[in-house]
Amino acid sequence: MQIALPDFDRMFGALADQTRRDIVRRAIDAEEGIAELAGHYPMSFAAVQKHVAILERAGLVTKQRIGRRKVVRTNLDGLRVARRLLDRYEELWRGRVDRMTELVAEGKGTDQ
Amino acid sequence: MQIALPDFDRMFGALADQTRRDIVRRAIDAEEGIAELAGHYPMSFAAVQKHVAILERAGLVTKQRIGRRKVVRTNLDGLRVARRLLDRYEELWRGRVDRMTELVAEGKGTDQ
DNA sequence: GCATGAAACAACCATACGGTTGTATCACGG
DNA sequence: CCGTGATACAACCGTATGGTTGTTTCATGC
Structure with missing residues (x-):
């Protein structure tokens, strides 16, 4: 078995929903089971269960059995x-700006 | 008029697609029009145009007319x-860990 | 000023998504 | 050991999404 490579489609897709982002936030404290989480939202237990499953497949949360509940915990690594x-994009942006600055500097240098 | 507040559903939804993420990456250099971008992908011009529109609505790119093209440019602020x-979630995580550490420390203190 | 390259828009289709209800599995507690 | 609380799974439904083709608008370059 080898570790799964990141599936950005699933990751960002999972984050593209207010309810799921809120679950991620709540699950940072890793205190609530699915039924308890479901209490916070205006939808059925099954719907929340599906949201948790989507977050789990995306690698953003894990479930841990505690007593008869399964506590949902945010996965920081995910x-x-x-x-x-996103950092990488910002780096690329910086690289581009640096390259432009360089060109401008070269222009100035040869002009004077 | 007031500035639009961030629509995370749209933002993350826009990033949840390989083609759109690639457009974001390419648009960092802000050199290509939509037709040129479309050349990189195995789909129609119209499909790519839709992807760019989704990125634009999400605030992740802007379009700028240059000659008869509209050059797509990544929006760093977006x-x-x-x-x-995501940083905020990590902060919350850190806060939780700090709180736990604090509790443990208190426990140790009162025990000894 | 008009032919044409480039972008926009509209209609349509298949499939994925977010929700529902209902049924089945699982594991603890009495 | 069996009742039950908690979770899982399946089928279904309406709507959103990602793609297509075809038509229209726009603006430049000759």
């Missing part, structure tokens, strides 16, 4: 994987 | 808005 992609 | 939300 969040970091998503964040790093 | 990316940062998304990134900051």
Whole structure:
């Protein structure tokens, strides 16, 4: 078995829903089971269960059995994987700006 | 008129597609029009045009007319808005860990 | 000023998504 | 060991999404 490579479609797709983002936020404290989470939202237990399943497949939360509940816990590493992609874009942006600055500097240099 | 507040559903939804993420990456250099971008993907011009429109509505790119083309340019601020939300989750995580550490420390203190 | 390249818009189709209800599985507690 | 609380799974429904083709608008370059 090898570790799963990040599925950005699933990750960002999972984050593209207010309810799921709120579950991620609540699950940081890793205190609530699915039924307890469901209490916060105007939808059925099954709907919340599906949202949790989507977050789990995306690698953003894990479930841990505690007593007869399954406590949902946010997976920090998953969040970091998503964040790093955005960081990467910012790096590329910086690289572009640097390259432009360089060109301008070269222009100035040869002009004077 | 007031500035639009971030629509995370749209933002993350826009990022949840490989083609759109690739457009974001390419548009960092702000060199290609939509037709040129379309050349990179195995789909129609109209499909790519729709992807760009979705990215634009999400605040992740802008279009600028240059000659008869409309050059697509990545909007760094948009990316940062998304990134900051992920940062926020990490902060909350850190806060939780700190609180736990505090509790443990208190426990130790009273025990000894 | 008009032919044409480039972008926009509209209608349509298949499939994915977010929700529902109902049924089945699982594991603890008495 | 069996009742039950908690979770899982399946089928279904309406709407959104990602793609297509065809038509229209726009603006430049000759």
